[in-house]
Amino acid sequence: MGFWLLIVLLVCVVSLLSDSYLIAIFSMKGEINSVKDAIDFIKTRNVLDMGKTAFSNGLLFLFLQEQRWEMLLALFLLNYLVSRSFFEKTNLLQHKMERDKFREMAYTDFLTEVHNRAFMDHVMNDLDKTNEKIGIIVCDIDTFKRINDSYNHAVGDRVIQQFATCLRQQLNDEDYLFRSGGEEFTIFLRNRSYQECLELVEAIRQSVSNNPALAEFKNEQIAISYTASFGLYYHKASEFEDMKSAYVHADNLLFQAKEQGKNRFDAKNGVAETYHAMS
Numbered sequence: 001m002g003f004w005l006l007i008v009l010l011v012c013v014v015s016l017l018s019d020s021y022l023i024a025i026f027s028m029k030g031e032i033n034s035v036k037d038a039i040d041f042i043k044t045r046n047v048l049d050m051g052k053t054a055f056s057n058g059l060l061f062l063f064l065q066e067q068r069w070e071m072l073l074a075l076f077l078l079n080y081l082v083s084r085s086f087f088e089k090t091n092l093l094q095h096k097m098e099r100d101k102f103r104e105m106a107y108t109d110f111l112t113e114v115h116n117r118a119f120m121d122h123v124m125n126d127l128d129k130t131n132e133k134i135g136i137i138v139c140d141i142d143t144f145k146r147i148n149d150s151y152n153h154a155v156g157d158r159v160i161q162q163f164a165t166c167l168r169q170q171l172n173d174e175d176y177l178f179r180s181g182g183e184e185f186t187i188f189l190r191n192r193s194y195q196e197c198l199e200l201v202e203a204i205r206q207s208v209s210n211n212p213a214l215a216e217f218k219n220e221q222i223a224i225s226y227t228a229s230f231g232l233y234y235h236k237a238s239e240f241e242d243m244k245s246a247y248v249h250a251d252n253l254l255f256q257a258k259e260q261g262k263n264r265f266d267a268k269n270g271v272a273e274t275y276h277a278m279s
Contacts, residue, residue, distance in 0.1 A: 016042075025088045044270040109179040111157055112164035120178040120186060124243035127188065131237055131272060135189035135197035136250040139167075139204075142262040146185040147224065155215045158225055159183075162213035170204045186247065194234045200266050201232050209263060227255040230265035248272065 004026055021044050026032040032041060048273050107119035115123075127134060141163055143148075148156040167185055168175055176188040205228065231253030233245035244251040244267065257266040 012139075032055075045265070052271065108164060110163055112179050114164055114168065115176065115178045116183075117180050120176075123178075126249070127237050128242045129237075133192075133234065133236050134191065134243070134246075135187075135192055135194070136233045136243070136246050137187040137197075137201060138180070138184065138233055138247065138250040138254045139187070139228050140181070140254065140264075142183040142227045142229055142258070146227075147226065151215070151217050151222075151224075153226065155217050155222075156183075158215035159213040159226055163208065163212070163226075163228065164195055165213055166208045167204060170200060170207065186250075190206065194271070197232055197234055198234055198267055201230050201267065204228075205230060205263070205265060227252055227263035229254060229262050230264060231257055232267035233272055234267070234269045236271050241270075 005153065023032055023041060025039045026041070027038075032038055093138040107115055107122070141159065144159070147159055160179075163177065163183070164177070164185065167187065171177055171187065171189075174190045176190075178186045178188040189200065192200070208226070208228045212225040214221060214223055216222070231250045233246055233250035233253060235241070235243070235249075237243060237246075247267065253266040253268060257264050260266070
């Protein structure tokens with residue numbers, strides 16, 4: 001027991017000396033600038049790796065002392081295989097993280113940081129196979145061109161960001177939010193009844209109209225009040241009517257709402273074939 005405690009102590013001392021040397025080098029290069037940075041660097045050392053090093057060095061000493069060359073060779077081979085396996089696993093994990101990051105970037109709208117139209121198409125294909133009931137909302141900002149013409153595109157972008165925030169705040173983790181056009185967004189509501197979808201659309205409509213967007217224009221902070229209109233189509237995903245067809249129904253309901261005065265929503269229950277309008 002004393003032998004192994006000594007080996008562990010030696011590994012800890014050597015590791016500390018090695019870390020101290022590296023911290024000094026990184027400090028001179030300006031990459032470590034505080035005591036906290038140095039402590040964080042030391043904490044990156046893996047305790048399991050240190051245990052493996054202590055165990056391997058202890059066996060190495062014993063095999064050398066007893067001149068057990070075959071065990072010594074086996075130990076080197078085992079260490080090589082373990083290190084190689086760890087290296088391969090690390091590379092695979094890094095490549096997966098990079099692929100996931102690129103995939104996330106490809107499916108994210110950079111202005112609003114919500115999902116984009118490409119991801120919406122992907123999700124629609126997946127939902128077609130679920131046979132679940134889904135509330136599809138298509139919405140956009142009323143008279144958005146007037147905002148751009150009255151101010152500038154930077155102010156218009158800020159209004160779009162505020163709109164996306166209002167939408168996102170009303171949703172849960174199971175729902176999907178997409179920027180499907182310039183000032184148009186699409187929402188997929190999941191695990192809700194038709195009545196719950198109606199109530200949520202109305203809550204979103206009121207939230208948008210009650211929360212003006214804050215933006216900077218001509219070196220001044222301004223508040224821009226705006227409204228939005230919505231089309232809701234309640235749909236059961238199936239092979240007979242896919243999500244893309246249901247999306248068209250929701251888009252038509254949005255167009256209908258805008259024709260009837262804006263700042264309102266029109267809805268249809270595609271499962272029970274009932275119609276609802278509210279302003």
